[in-house]
Amino acid sequence: MTQTYSLSPWSLSDLFPSLDSSEMKAAFDGLEAEVEQFESRRQQLTSNISNAAFMQIVKEYEKISNQAYRIYGFANLLFASDTQDQAATAFLGRVEQFMATLQNRSLFFSLWWKDIDDENAGRLMDTSGDYRYWLEEMRHFKPHTLTEAEEKIVNIKNVTGGSALRNLYDSITNRYVFKVEVDGEEKEMTRGELMVYARHHTPELRAAAYQELYRVYAQDAPILGQMYQALVRDWRNEQVDLRHFAGPISSRNLANDIPDEVVNTLLEVCERNAGVFQRYFRLKARWLGTDRIRRYDIYAPVAKAEKQYDFSDAAGMVIESFRDFNPEIAAMVQRVIDEQHLDSEVRKGKQSGAFCYSVAPELAPWVLVNYQGRPDDVATLAHEMGHAIHSMLASDHTLFTFHSSLPLAETASTFGEMTLIDRLLAQESDENVRRDLLFRQVDDAYATIMRQAFFALYERRAHEMVNQGATVDELADAYMENLKVQFGDAVELSDEFRWEWVSIPHIYQYPFYVYAYTFGQLLVLSLYQQYKAEGEAFKPRYLKILSSGGSQAPAKILAAAGIDIYSADFWQGGFDVVAGLLDQLEALPIQKA
Numbered sequence: 001m002t003q004t005y006s007l008s009p010w011s012l013s014d015l016f017p018s019l020d021s022s023e024m025k026a027a028f029d030g031l032e033a034e035v036e037q038f039e040s041r042r043q044q045l046t047s048n049i050s051n052a053a054f055m056q057i058v059k060e061y062e063k064i065s066n067q068a069y070r071i072y073g074f075a076n077l078l079f080a081s082d083t084q085d086q087a088a089t090a091f092l093g094r095v096e097q098f099m100a101t102l103q104n105r106s107l108f109f110s111l112w113w114k115d116i117d118d119e120n121a122g123r124l125m126d127t128s129g130d131y132r133y134w135l136e137e138m139r140h141f142k143p144h145t146l147t148e149a150e151e152k153i154v155n156i157k158n159v160t161g162g163s164a165l166r167n168l169y170d171s172i173t174n175r176y177v178f179k180v181e182v183d184g185e186e187k188e189m190t191r192g193e194l195m196v197y198a199r200h201h202t203p204e205l206r207a208a209a210y211q212e213l214y215r216v217y218a219q220d221a222p223i224l225g226q227m228y229q230a231l232v233r234d235w236r237n238e239q240v241d242l243r244h245f246a247g248p249i250s251s252r253n254l255a256n257d258i259p260d261e262v263v264n265t266l267l268e269v270c271e272r273n274a275g276v277f278q279r280y281f282r283l284k285a286r287w288l289g290t291d292r293i294r295r296y297d298i299y300a301p302v303a304k305a306e307k308q309y310d311f312s313d314a315a316g317m318v319i320e321s322f323r324d325f326n327p328e329i330a331a332m333v334q335r336v337i338d339e340q341h342l343d344s345e346v347r348k349g350k351q352s353g354a355f356c357y358s359v360a361p362e363l364a365p366w367v368l369v370n371y372q373g374r375p376d377d378v379a380t381l382a383h384e385m386g387h388a389i390h391s392m393l394a395s396d397h398t399l400f401t402f403h404s405s406l407p408l409a410e411t412a413s414t415f416g417e418m419t420l421i422d423r424l425l426a427q428e429s430d431e432n433v434r435r436d437l438l439f440r441q442v443d444d445a446y447a448t449i450m451r452q453a454f455f456a457l458y459e460r461r462a463h464e465m466v467n468q469g470a471t472v473d474e475l476a477d478a479y480m481e482n483l484k485v486q487f488g489d490a491v492e493l494s495d496e497f498r499w500e501w502v503s504i505p506h507i508y509q510y511p512f513y514v515y516a517y518t519f520g521q522l523l524v525l526s527l528y529q530q531y532k533a534e535g536e537a538f539k540p541r542y543l544k545i546l547s548s549g550g551s552q553a554p555a556k557i558l559a560a561a562g563i564d565i566y567s568a569d570f571w572q573g574g575f576d577v578v579a580g581l582l583d584q585l586e587a588l589p590i591q592k593a
Protein backbone atom coordinates (compact mmCIF):
# COMPACT_ATOMS: atom_id res chain seq x y z
CA MET A 1 0.00 0.00 0.00
CA THR A 2 2.71 2.45 -0.81
CA GLN A 3 0.86 4.86 -3.06
CA THR A 4 2.85 7.82 -4.31
CA TYR A 5 1.50 11.30 -4.94
CA SER A 6 2.91 14.01 -7.13
CA LEU A 7 2.57 17.78 -7.27
CA SER A 8 0.01 18.71 -9.89
CA PRO A 9 -2.61 21.25 -10.99
CA TRP A 10 -6.30 20.42 -10.57
CA SER A 11 -8.85 19.61 -13.21
CA LEU A 12 -12.11 21.58 -13.42
CA SER A 13 -13.69 19.20 -15.94
CA ASP A 14 -16.24 17.98 -13.37
CA LEU A 15 -17.71 21.47 -13.78
CA PHE A 16 -17.07 22.46 -17.41
CA PRO A 17 -14.55 21.52 -20.10
CA SER A 18 -13.60 25.20 -20.63
CA LEU A 19 -14.98 28.71 -20.38
CA ASP A 20 -15.84 28.85 -24.07
CA SER A 21 -17.23 25.31 -24.36
CA SER A 22 -20.70 24.59 -25.74
CA GLU A 23 -21.54 23.15 -22.27
CA MET A 24 -20.86 26.55 -20.72
CA LYS A 25 -22.99 28.34 -23.28
CA ALA A 26 -25.80 25.86 -22.69
CA ALA A 27 -25.51 26.43 -18.92
CA PHE A 28 -25.92 30.19 -19.32
CA ASP A 29 -28.88 29.75 -21.69
CA GLY A 30 -30.50 27.15 -19.44
CA LEU A 31 -30.12 29.35 -16.41
CA GLU A 32 -31.64 32.31 -18.20
CA ALA A 33 -34.69 30.22 -19.14
CA GLU A 34 -35.06 28.79 -15.64
CA VAL A 35 -34.93 32.21 -14.02
CA GLU A 36 -37.59 33.44 -16.42
CA GLN A 37 -39.77 30.52 -15.41
CA PHE A 38 -39.04 31.22 -11.74
CA GLU A 39 -40.10 34.84 -12.13
CA SER A 40 -43.48 33.62 -13.32
CA ARG A 41 -43.97 31.96 -9.90
CA ARG A 42 -44.42 35.35 -8.33
CA GLN A 43 -48.24 35.23 -8.58
CA GLN A 44 -48.33 31.85 -6.82
CA LEU A 45 -46.65 33.27 -3.74
CA THR A 46 -49.60 34.00 -1.49
CA SER A 47 -50.05 33.20 2.18
CA ASN A 48 -52.43 30.32 1.40
CA ILE A 49 -50.08 28.59 -1.08
CA SER A 50 -50.22 24.79 -0.67
CA ASN A 51 -47.29 23.02 0.94
CA ALA A 52 -46.64 21.02 -2.23
CA ALA A 53 -46.59 24.09 -4.47
CA PHE A 54 -44.28 25.89 -2.06
CA MET A 55 -41.82 23.01 -1.96
CA GLN A 56 -41.80 22.84 -5.74
CA ILE A 57 -40.79 26.50 -5.89
CA VAL A 58 -38.09 25.97 -3.24
CA LYS A 59 -36.67 23.08 -5.28
CA GLU A 60 -36.71 25.14 -8.46
CA TYR A 61 -34.82 27.83 -6.59
CA GLU A 62 -32.28 25.25 -5.43
CA LYS A 63 -31.84 23.94 -8.97
CA ILE A 64 -31.21 27.45 -10.28
CA SER A 65 -28.75 28.14 -7.47
CA ASN A 66 -26.94 24.86 -8.10
CA GLN A 67 -26.39 25.72 -11.76
CA ALA A 68 -25.37 29.27 -10.85
CA TYR A 69 -22.88 28.02 -8.23
CA ARG A 70 -21.33 25.68 -10.81
CA ILE A 71 -20.74 28.53 -13.26
CA TYR A 72 -19.58 30.86 -10.49
CA GLY A 73 -17.36 28.15 -8.97
CA PHE A 74 -15.77 27.40 -12.33
CA ALA A 75 -15.06 31.11 -12.92
CA ASN A 76 -13.51 31.54 -9.47
CA LEU A 77 -11.41 28.37 -9.61
CA LEU A 78 -10.20 29.14 -13.12
CA PHE A 79 -9.16 32.61 -11.99
CA ALA A 80 -7.36 31.15 -8.95
CA SER A 81 -5.45 28.78 -11.25
CA ASP A 82 -4.03 31.75 -13.14
CA THR A 83 -4.81 35.23 -11.84
CA GLN A 84 -2.78 36.76 -14.69
CA ASP A 85 -4.87 35.16 -17.42
CA GLN A 86 -6.92 37.87 -19.13
CA ALA A 87 -9.60 35.54 -20.46
CA ALA A 88 -10.17 34.07 -16.99
CA THR A 89 -10.30 37.54 -15.43
CA ALA A 90 -12.77 38.86 -17.99
CA PHE A 91 -14.91 35.74 -17.63
CA LEU A 92 -15.04 36.15 -13.85
CA GLY A 93 -16.16 39.76 -14.27
CA ARG A 94 -18.88 38.73 -16.70
CA VAL A 95 -20.10 35.96 -14.38
CA GLU A 96 -20.21 38.33 -11.38
CA GLN A 97 -22.35 40.79 -13.29
CA PHE A 98 -24.63 37.99 -14.51
CA MET A 99 -25.03 36.64 -10.96
CA ALA A 100 -25.92 40.07 -9.56
CA THR A 101 -28.68 40.39 -12.15
CA LEU A 102 -29.99 36.91 -11.35
CA GLN A 103 -30.00 37.78 -7.67
CA ASN A 104 -32.06 40.90 -8.20
CA ARG A 105 -34.51 39.04 -10.42
CA SER A 106 -35.13 36.40 -7.74
CA LEU A 107 -35.11 38.80 -4.79
CA PHE A 108 -38.91 38.72 -4.65
CA PHE A 109 -38.87 35.17 -3.26
CA SER A 110 -36.89 35.90 -0.08
CA LEU A 111 -38.75 39.18 0.46
CA TRP A 112 -42.10 37.42 0.21
CA TRP A 113 -40.90 34.63 2.49
CA LYS A 114 -39.76 37.04 5.19
CA ASP A 115 -43.01 38.94 4.97
CA ILE A 116 -45.49 36.06 5.28
CA ASP A 117 -47.32 35.68 8.65
CA ASP A 118 -45.93 33.36 11.35
CA GLU A 119 -48.75 30.86 11.19
CA ASN A 120 -48.46 30.18 7.46
CA ALA A 121 -44.67 30.25 7.61
CA GLY A 122 -44.84 27.62 10.37
CA ARG A 123 -47.23 25.50 8.30
CA LEU A 124 -44.90 25.62 5.28
CA MET A 125 -41.76 24.94 7.32
CA ASP A 126 -43.35 21.87 8.92
CA THR A 127 -43.13 19.99 5.63
CA SER A 128 -39.86 21.51 4.41
CA GLY A 129 -37.55 18.79 5.78
CA ASP A 130 -33.91 19.74 5.55
CA TYR A 131 -34.67 23.16 4.06
CA ARG A 132 -36.16 24.20 7.39
CA TYR A 133 -33.18 25.92 8.98
CA TRP A 134 -32.44 27.85 5.80
CA LEU A 135 -36.03 29.09 5.73
CA GLU A 136 -35.98 29.87 9.45
CA GLU A 137 -32.74 31.80 9.15
CA MET A 138 -34.10 34.02 6.40
CA ARG A 139 -37.01 34.93 8.64
CA HIS A 140 -34.66 35.95 11.45
CA PHE A 141 -34.06 39.05 9.33
CA LYS A 142 -37.74 39.88 9.04
CA PRO A 143 -37.66 42.71 11.62
CA HIS A 144 -34.62 44.16 9.82
CA THR A 145 -35.86 44.01 6.24
CA LEU A 146 -37.04 47.05 4.30
CA THR A 147 -39.53 47.20 1.45
CA GLU A 148 -38.54 45.80 -1.96
CA ALA A 149 -38.07 49.29 -3.37
CA GLU A 150 -35.91 50.34 -0.42
CA GLU A 151 -33.85 47.14 -0.56
CA LYS A 152 -33.19 47.77 -4.23
CA ILE A 153 -32.06 51.31 -3.52
CA VAL A 154 -29.73 50.08 -0.77
CA ASN A 155 -28.27 47.55 -3.23
CA ILE A 156 -27.77 50.11 -5.97
CA LYS A 157 -26.30 52.76 -3.69
CA ASN A 158 -23.97 50.17 -2.13
CA VAL A 159 -22.24 49.58 -5.44
CA THR A 160 -21.03 53.17 -5.58
CA GLY A 161 -21.03 53.73 -1.81
CA GLY A 162 -19.64 51.31 0.78
CA SER A 163 -18.62 48.75 -1.77
CA ALA A 164 -16.74 51.29 -3.88
CA LEU A 165 -14.94 52.58 -0.76
CA ARG A 166 -13.89 49.05 0.15
CA ASN A 167 -12.61 48.42 -3.38
CA LEU A 168 -10.73 51.70 -3.23
CA TYR A 169 -9.14 50.64 0.07
CA ASP A 170 -8.01 47.43 -1.62
CA SER A 171 -6.69 49.24 -4.68
CA ILE A 172 -4.72 51.73 -2.61
CA THR A 173 -3.22 49.22 -0.19
CA ASN A 174 -2.49 46.48 -2.77
CA ARG A 175 -0.30 48.91 -4.69
CA TYR A 176 2.04 49.44 -1.74
CA VAL A 177 5.65 48.46 -2.30
CA PHE A 178 7.80 47.74 0.74
CA LYS A 179 11.57 48.09 0.81
CA VAL A 180 13.87 46.30 3.19
CA GLU A 181 17.60 45.81 3.09
CA VAL A 182 18.43 42.11 3.12
CA ASP A 183 22.08 40.96 3.01
CA GLY A 184 23.23 44.45 2.11
CA GLU A 185 20.85 44.73 -0.81
CA GLU A 186 17.61 46.72 -0.89
CA LYS A 187 14.71 44.47 -1.85
CA GLU A 188 11.28 45.58 -3.03
CA MET A 189 8.42 43.37 -1.96
CA THR A 190 4.69 42.86 -1.48
CA ARG A 191 3.16 42.75 2.00
CA GLY A 192 3.03 38.94 1.83
CA GLU A 193 6.74 38.76 1.03
CA LEU A 194 7.55 41.39 3.66
CA MET A 195 5.75 39.58 6.47
CA VAL A 196 7.80 36.42 5.95
CA TYR A 197 10.49 38.45 7.77
CA ALA A 198 8.27 38.70 10.87
CA ARG A 199 9.30 35.06 11.43
CA HIS A 200 12.96 35.53 10.53
CA HIS A 201 15.83 34.43 12.81
CA THR A 202 17.46 37.86 12.69
CA PRO A 203 16.01 40.34 15.22
CA GLU A 204 17.00 43.36 13.07
CA LEU A 205 15.14 42.01 10.05
CA ARG A 206 12.01 41.35 12.10
CA ALA A 207 12.06 44.94 13.34
CA ALA A 208 12.81 46.32 9.87
CA ALA A 209 9.86 44.46 8.35
CA TYR A 210 7.33 45.90 10.83
CA GLN A 211 8.84 49.38 10.71
CA GLU A 212 8.62 49.40 6.93
CA LEU A 213 5.06 48.01 6.98
CA TYR A 214 3.77 50.80 9.21
CA ARG A 215 5.94 53.49 7.66
CA VAL A 216 4.07 52.91 4.41
CA TYR A 217 0.61 52.65 6.00
CA ALA A 218 1.26 55.68 8.23
CA GLN A 219 1.90 57.83 5.15
CA ASP A 220 -1.70 57.25 4.07
CA ALA A 221 -3.13 56.97 7.59
CA PRO A 222 -5.23 60.17 7.39
CA ILE A 223 -6.89 58.89 4.18
CA LEU A 224 -7.24 55.26 5.27
CA GLY A 225 -8.56 56.41 8.66
CA GLN A 226 -11.08 58.66 6.95
CA MET A 227 -12.25 55.74 4.80
CA TYR A 228 -12.69 53.69 7.95
CA GLN A 229 -14.76 56.43 9.59
CA ALA A 230 -17.00 56.61 6.51
CA LEU A 231 -17.50 52.84 6.41
CA VAL A 232 -18.25 52.70 10.12
CA ARG A 233 -20.85 55.47 9.72
CA ASP A 234 -22.32 53.73 6.70
CA TRP A 235 -22.57 50.51 8.72
CA ARG A 236 -24.35 52.28 11.56
CA ASN A 237 -26.69 54.20 9.26
CA GLU A 238 -27.79 51.01 7.59
CA GLN A 239 -27.67 48.36 10.34
CA VAL A 240 -28.74 50.41 13.35
CA ASP A 241 -30.76 53.36 12.02
CA LEU A 242 -32.46 51.81 8.98
CA ARG A 243 -32.63 48.14 9.96
CA HIS A 244 -33.01 48.63 13.71
CA PHE A 245 -30.38 46.21 14.97
CA ALA A 246 -29.65 46.64 18.68
CA GLY A 247 -26.06 47.68 17.96
CA PRO A 248 -23.42 47.61 15.19
CA ILE A 249 -22.20 44.08 16.07
CA SER A 250 -25.71 42.61 16.26
CA SER A 251 -26.29 42.29 12.52
CA ARG A 252 -23.10 40.23 12.17
CA ASN A 253 -24.15 38.10 15.15
CA LEU A 254 -27.51 37.42 13.57
CA ALA A 255 -25.89 36.43 10.27
CA ASN A 256 -23.74 33.99 12.25
CA ASP A 257 -26.81 32.97 14.24
CA ILE A 258 -24.90 33.52 17.48
CA PRO A 259 -26.79 35.46 20.19
CA ASP A 260 -25.29 38.80 21.28
CA GLU A 261 -24.84 37.54 24.84
CA VAL A 262 -22.67 34.61 23.65
CA VAL A 263 -20.36 36.98 21.77
CA ASN A 264 -20.18 39.25 24.84
CA THR A 265 -19.26 36.30 27.06
CA LEU A 266 -16.66 35.06 24.57
CA LEU A 267 -14.96 38.46 24.36
CA GLU A 268 -15.08 38.97 28.14
CA VAL A 269 -13.39 35.62 28.74
CA CYS A 270 -10.71 36.55 26.19
CA GLU A 271 -10.02 39.87 27.87
CA ARG A 272 -9.80 38.14 31.23
CA ASN A 273 -7.26 35.67 29.80
CA ALA A 274 -4.88 38.21 28.27
CA GLY A 275 -2.40 36.98 30.89
CA VAL A 276 -2.20 33.50 29.32
CA PHE A 277 -0.46 34.73 26.18
CA GLN A 278 1.52 37.32 28.15
CA ARG A 279 2.95 34.32 30.01
CA TYR A 280 3.82 32.81 26.61
CA PHE A 281 5.62 35.99 25.54
CA ARG A 282 7.66 35.98 28.78
CA LEU A 283 8.61 32.38 28.09
CA LYS A 284 9.62 33.33 24.56
CA ALA A 285 11.78 36.13 25.92
CA ARG A 286 13.76 33.57 27.94
CA TRP A 287 14.21 31.38 24.85
CA LEU A 288 15.35 34.37 22.82
CA GLY A 289 17.77 35.35 25.60
CA THR A 290 16.21 38.71 26.44
CA ASP A 291 14.34 40.23 29.39
CA ARG A 292 11.35 41.30 27.40
CA ILE A 293 10.44 40.67 23.79
CA ARG A 294 9.51 43.49 21.47
CA ARG A 295 6.24 43.47 19.52
CA TYR A 296 8.50 42.66 16.54
CA ASP A 297 9.45 39.33 18.12
CA ILE A 298 6.15 37.69 18.92
CA TYR A 299 6.44 35.25 15.98
CA ALA A 300 10.22 34.84 16.24
CA PRO A 301 11.36 31.24 15.82
CA VAL A 302 13.01 29.69 18.90
CA ALA A 303 14.67 26.89 16.97
CA LYS A 304 16.52 26.77 13.69
CA ALA A 305 14.73 23.92 11.99
CA GLU A 306 14.68 23.50 8.25
CA LYS A 307 12.98 20.19 7.93
CA GLN A 308 11.58 19.47 4.45
CA TYR A 309 8.87 16.96 3.60
CA ASP A 310 8.56 15.48 0.16
CA PHE A 311 5.03 16.00 -1.22
CA SER A 312 4.30 12.31 -1.63
CA ASP A 313 5.26 11.68 2.01
CA ALA A 314 3.25 14.70 3.13
CA ALA A 315 0.08 13.58 1.31
CA GLY A 316 0.57 10.07 2.71
CA MET A 317 0.99 11.43 6.26
CA VAL A 318 -2.12 13.59 5.96
CA ILE A 319 -4.20 10.63 4.76
CA GLU A 320 -2.77 8.39 7.50
CA SER A 321 -3.48 10.90 10.25
CA PHE A 322 -7.11 11.11 9.10
CA ARG A 323 -7.23 7.30 8.81
CA ASP A 324 -6.10 6.98 12.44
CA PHE A 325 -9.16 8.95 13.38
CA ASN A 326 -11.62 7.31 11.02
CA PRO A 327 -11.09 5.36 7.75
CA GLU A 328 -14.13 6.93 6.09
CA ILE A 329 -12.76 10.44 6.32
CA ALA A 330 -9.40 9.25 4.97
CA ALA A 331 -11.31 7.90 1.95
CA MET A 332 -12.76 11.38 1.41
CA VAL A 333 -9.29 12.90 1.21
CA GLN A 334 -8.35 10.15 -1.21
CA ARG A 335 -11.39 11.04 -3.32
CA VAL A 336 -10.33 14.70 -3.58
CA ILE A 337 -6.92 13.55 -4.84
CA ASP A 338 -8.23 10.80 -7.15
CA GLU A 339 -10.77 13.11 -8.79
CA GLN A 340 -7.97 15.63 -9.42
CA HIS A 341 -9.60 18.32 -7.30
CA LEU A 342 -6.30 19.21 -5.60
CA ASP A 343 -4.00 21.88 -7.03
CA SER A 344 -0.79 21.40 -5.07
CA GLU A 345 2.09 22.76 -7.15
CA VAL A 346 3.62 26.25 -7.03
CA ARG A 347 3.03 27.95 -10.35
CA LYS A 348 3.49 31.45 -11.71
CA GLY A 349 0.22 33.42 -11.68
CA LYS A 350 -1.52 30.89 -9.43
CA GLN A 351 -3.27 32.38 -6.41
CA SER A 352 -1.07 32.35 -3.30
CA GLY A 353 -2.10 30.85 0.03
CA ALA A 354 -4.54 27.99 0.35
CA PHE A 355 -8.30 27.38 0.33
CA CYS A 356 -11.00 24.76 -0.02
CA TYR A 357 -13.97 25.54 -2.26
CA SER A 358 -17.22 23.57 -2.05
CA VAL A 359 -19.42 24.11 -5.08
CA ALA A 360 -22.33 21.78 -4.34
CA PRO A 361 -22.98 18.81 -2.01
CA GLU A 362 -22.75 16.18 -4.78
CA LEU A 363 -19.27 17.33 -5.91
CA ALA A 364 -15.99 16.71 -4.09
CA PRO A 365 -14.62 20.13 -3.05
CA TRP A 366 -11.65 21.70 -4.81
CA VAL A 367 -8.54 22.34 -2.72
CA LEU A 368 -5.71 24.74 -3.54
CA VAL A 369 -2.36 24.80 -1.73
CA ASN A 370 1.09 26.04 -2.73
CA TYR A 371 3.18 23.16 -1.43
CA GLN A 372 6.80 24.00 -0.65
CA GLY A 373 7.80 21.21 1.72
CA ARG A 374 7.96 23.04 5.06
CA PRO A 375 6.17 21.62 8.15
CA ASP A 376 3.69 24.54 7.73
CA ASP A 377 2.84 23.31 4.25
CA VAL A 378 2.05 19.83 5.53
CA ALA A 379 -0.16 21.34 8.24
CA THR A 380 -1.89 23.54 5.65
CA LEU A 381 -2.64 20.52 3.48
CA ALA A 382 -4.23 18.80 6.50
CA HIS A 383 -6.14 22.00 7.28
CA GLU A 384 -7.65 22.37 3.80
CA MET A 385 -8.42 18.65 3.57
CA GLY A 386 -10.23 19.07 6.92
CA HIS A 387 -12.48 21.65 5.26
CA ALA A 388 -13.10 19.21 2.39
CA ILE A 389 -14.04 16.44 4.84
CA HIS A 390 -16.42 18.74 6.70
CA SER A 391 -18.27 19.53 3.52
CA MET A 392 -18.31 15.91 2.29
CA LEU A 393 -19.62 14.63 5.64
CA ALA A 394 -22.52 17.08 5.27
CA SER A 395 -23.28 16.15 1.65
CA ASP A 396 -26.66 14.62 2.57
CA HIS A 397 -28.00 18.11 3.19
CA THR A 398 -29.45 20.52 0.65
CA LEU A 399 -27.44 23.07 -1.31
CA PHE A 400 -28.56 25.66 1.25
CA THR A 401 -27.80 23.68 4.41
CA PHE A 402 -24.61 21.68 3.74
CA HIS A 403 -22.22 24.64 4.26
CA SER A 404 -21.44 25.05 7.95
CA SER A 405 -22.08 28.47 9.42
CA LEU A 406 -19.09 30.73 9.91
CA PRO A 407 -18.39 30.07 13.63
CA LEU A 408 -18.21 26.30 12.94
CA ALA A 409 -16.43 26.60 9.61
CA GLU A 410 -12.93 26.07 11.02
CA THR A 411 -13.78 23.03 13.17
CA ALA A 412 -12.66 20.15 10.95
CA SER A 413 -9.76 22.10 9.45
CA THR A 414 -8.17 23.09 12.76
CA PHE A 415 -8.87 19.70 14.28
CA GLY A 416 -7.28 17.97 11.27
CA GLU A 417 -4.25 20.21 11.58
CA MET A 418 -3.87 19.34 15.27
CA THR A 419 -4.03 15.58 14.68
CA LEU A 420 -1.43 15.97 11.92
CA ILE A 421 0.93 17.98 14.16
CA ASP A 422 0.58 15.34 16.87
CA ARG A 423 1.54 12.72 14.32
CA LEU A 424 4.57 14.74 13.18
CA LEU A 425 5.63 15.19 16.82
CA ALA A 426 5.26 11.48 17.53
CA GLN A 427 7.45 10.58 14.53
CA GLU A 428 10.05 13.29 15.05
CA SER A 429 13.25 12.58 16.94
CA ASP A 430 15.08 15.83 16.15
CA GLU A 431 14.62 18.07 19.22
CA ASN A 432 14.94 21.25 17.16
CA VAL A 433 12.14 20.27 14.82
CA ARG A 434 9.94 19.21 17.74
CA ARG A 435 10.44 22.51 19.53
CA ASP A 436 9.75 24.44 16.37
CA LEU A 437 6.46 22.55 15.92
CA LEU A 438 5.39 23.09 19.54
CA PHE A 439 6.12 26.80 19.56
CA ARG A 440 4.45 27.33 16.19
CA GLN A 441 1.29 25.78 17.58
CA VAL A 442 1.14 28.42 20.29
CA ASP A 443 2.13 31.19 17.84
CA ASP A 444 -0.84 30.18 15.71
CA ALA A 445 -3.16 29.91 18.71
CA TYR A 446 -2.19 33.45 19.69
CA ALA A 447 -2.80 34.78 16.17
CA THR A 448 -6.21 33.11 15.85
CA ILE A 449 -7.54 33.54 19.39
CA MET A 450 -6.20 36.57 21.19
CA ARG A 451 -5.17 38.80 18.31
CA GLN A 452 -8.59 38.43 16.65
CA ALA A 453 -10.48 38.89 19.93
CA PHE A 454 -8.67 42.17 20.51
CA PHE A 455 -9.45 43.30 16.97
CA ALA A 456 -13.13 42.66 17.74
CA LEU A 457 -12.86 44.55 21.04
CA TYR A 458 -11.24 47.42 19.18
CA GLU A 459 -13.96 47.43 16.51
CA ARG A 460 -16.62 47.64 19.19
CA ARG A 461 -14.89 50.64 20.72
CA ALA A 462 -14.09 52.31 17.39
CA HIS A 463 -17.69 52.07 16.16
CA GLU A 464 -18.77 53.79 19.36
CA MET A 465 -16.08 56.46 19.08
CA VAL A 466 -16.80 57.26 15.42
CA ASN A 467 -20.45 57.68 16.31
CA GLN A 468 -19.35 60.28 18.83
CA GLY A 469 -17.20 62.09 16.30
CA ALA A 470 -13.69 60.78 17.09
CA THR A 471 -10.76 61.92 14.93
CA VAL A 472 -8.33 59.54 13.21
CA ASP A 473 -5.68 60.34 15.83
CA GLU A 474 -8.10 59.56 18.64
CA LEU A 475 -8.85 56.22 16.98
CA ALA A 476 -5.11 55.51 16.81
CA ASP A 477 -4.72 56.38 20.52
CA ALA A 478 -7.54 53.98 21.34
CA TYR A 479 -5.78 51.30 19.31
CA MET A 480 -2.60 51.74 21.37
CA GLU A 481 -4.62 51.41 24.58
CA ASN A 482 -6.13 48.20 23.23
CA LEU A 483 -2.63 46.80 22.55
CA LYS A 484 -1.46 47.78 26.04
CA VAL A 485 -4.29 45.77 27.61
CA GLN A 486 -3.51 42.85 25.34
CA PHE A 487 0.24 42.74 25.98
CA GLY A 488 0.49 44.18 29.50
CA ASP A 489 4.13 44.60 30.44
CA ALA A 490 5.13 41.35 28.72
CA VAL A 491 5.81 42.97 25.33
CA GLU A 492 7.59 46.19 24.47
CA LEU A 493 5.39 48.23 22.14
CA SER A 494 6.75 50.79 19.75
CA ASP A 495 4.78 53.73 18.52
CA GLU A 496 4.33 52.72 14.86
CA PHE A 497 1.88 50.02 15.96
CA ARG A 498 -0.69 52.78 16.49
CA TRP A 499 -1.33 52.40 12.71
CA GLU A 500 -1.87 48.66 12.74
CA TRP A 501 -5.67 49.03 12.58
CA VAL A 502 -5.59 50.84 9.22
CA SER A 503 -3.71 47.82 7.83
CA ILE A 504 -6.34 45.19 8.76
CA PRO A 505 -8.53 44.58 5.67
CA HIS A 506 -11.10 42.57 7.66
CA ILE A 507 -12.28 45.49 9.76
CA TYR A 508 -12.91 47.43 6.55
CA GLN A 509 -14.34 44.59 4.48
CA TYR A 510 -16.42 42.64 7.00
CA PRO A 511 -17.02 44.51 10.27
CA PHE A 512 -16.99 42.19 13.32
CA TYR A 513 -16.10 39.13 11.25
CA VAL A 514 -12.92 38.39 13.20
CA TYR A 515 -14.41 36.95 16.41
CA ALA A 516 -15.48 33.90 14.40
CA TYR A 517 -11.79 32.88 14.33
CA THR A 518 -11.57 33.18 18.11
CA PHE A 519 -14.79 31.22 18.48
CA GLY A 520 -13.63 28.45 16.15
CA GLN A 521 -10.17 28.00 17.64
CA LEU A 522 -11.29 27.93 21.28
CA LEU A 523 -14.02 25.46 20.33
CA VAL A 524 -11.53 23.14 18.63
CA LEU A 525 -9.10 23.29 21.55
CA SER A 526 -11.90 22.13 23.83
CA LEU A 527 -12.95 19.41 21.41
CA TYR A 528 -9.38 18.22 21.05
CA GLN A 529 -9.05 18.05 24.82
CA GLN A 530 -12.17 15.87 24.95
CA TYR A 531 -10.75 13.64 22.22
CA LYS A 532 -7.53 13.09 24.15
CA ALA A 533 -9.43 12.32 27.33
CA GLU A 534 -12.07 10.04 25.82
CA GLY A 535 -10.56 8.52 22.66
CA GLU A 536 -13.03 6.37 20.69
CA ALA A 537 -16.04 7.51 22.72
CA PHE A 538 -15.52 11.06 21.48
CA LYS A 539 -15.53 10.27 17.75
CA PRO A 540 -19.27 9.81 17.02
CA ARG A 541 -20.04 13.09 18.78
CA TYR A 542 -17.46 14.95 16.74
CA LEU A 543 -18.53 13.39 13.44
CA LYS A 544 -22.11 14.36 14.22
CA ILE A 545 -21.11 18.02 14.59
CA LEU A 546 -19.41 17.92 11.20
CA SER A 547 -22.15 16.02 9.40
CA SER A 548 -24.74 18.55 10.60
CA GLY A 549 -23.14 21.04 8.23
CA GLY A 550 -25.27 24.19 8.34
CA SER A 551 -28.61 22.46 8.87
CA GLN A 552 -29.18 23.83 12.40
CA ALA A 553 -28.19 26.80 14.54
CA PRO A 554 -24.56 26.52 15.77
CA ALA A 555 -25.73 26.63 19.41
CA LYS A 556 -28.06 23.69 18.74
CA ILE A 557 -25.50 21.59 16.87
CA LEU A 558 -23.01 22.09 19.71
CA ALA A 559 -25.61 21.56 22.45
CA ALA A 560 -26.31 18.13 20.94
CA ALA A 561 -22.61 17.38 21.54
CA GLY A 562 -22.87 18.54 25.14
CA ILE A 563 -21.31 21.97 24.55
CA ASP A 564 -22.88 25.08 26.05
CA ILE A 565 -21.62 28.16 24.22
CA TYR A 566 -23.52 30.40 26.65
CA SER A 567 -21.24 29.29 29.47
CA ALA A 568 -18.09 31.27 30.31
CA ASP A 569 -16.63 28.02 31.68
CA PHE A 570 -16.75 26.45 28.26
CA TRP A 571 -14.65 29.24 26.72
CA GLN A 572 -12.32 29.21 29.72
CA GLY A 573 -11.69 25.53 28.93
CA GLY A 574 -10.05 26.54 25.64
CA PHE A 575 -7.64 28.83 27.47
CA ASP A 576 -6.90 26.08 29.97
CA VAL A 577 -5.68 23.94 27.06
CA VAL A 578 -3.31 26.73 26.01
CA ALA A 579 -2.10 27.04 29.61
CA GLY A 580 -1.44 23.28 29.58
CA LEU A 581 0.68 23.66 26.42
CA LEU A 582 2.63 26.41 28.21
CA ASP A 583 3.29 24.10 31.16
CA GLN A 584 4.92 21.67 28.72
CA LEU A 585 6.98 24.38 27.05
CA GLU A 586 8.13 25.83 30.36
CA ALA A 587 9.38 22.38 31.37
CA LEU A 588 11.69 22.15 28.34
CA PRO A 589 15.38 22.91 28.97
CA ILE A 590 16.16 26.23 27.28
CA GLN A 591 18.57 26.10 24.35
CA LYS A 592 19.52 29.12 22.32
CA ALA A 593 18.65 28.85 18.64
Ligand SMILES: [Zn+2]
Binding pocket: 383, 387, 410, 413
Ligand atom coordinates in the same frame (compact mmCIF):
# COMPACT_ATOMS: atom_id res chain seq x y z
ZN1 LIG B 1 -9.55 27.31 7.24
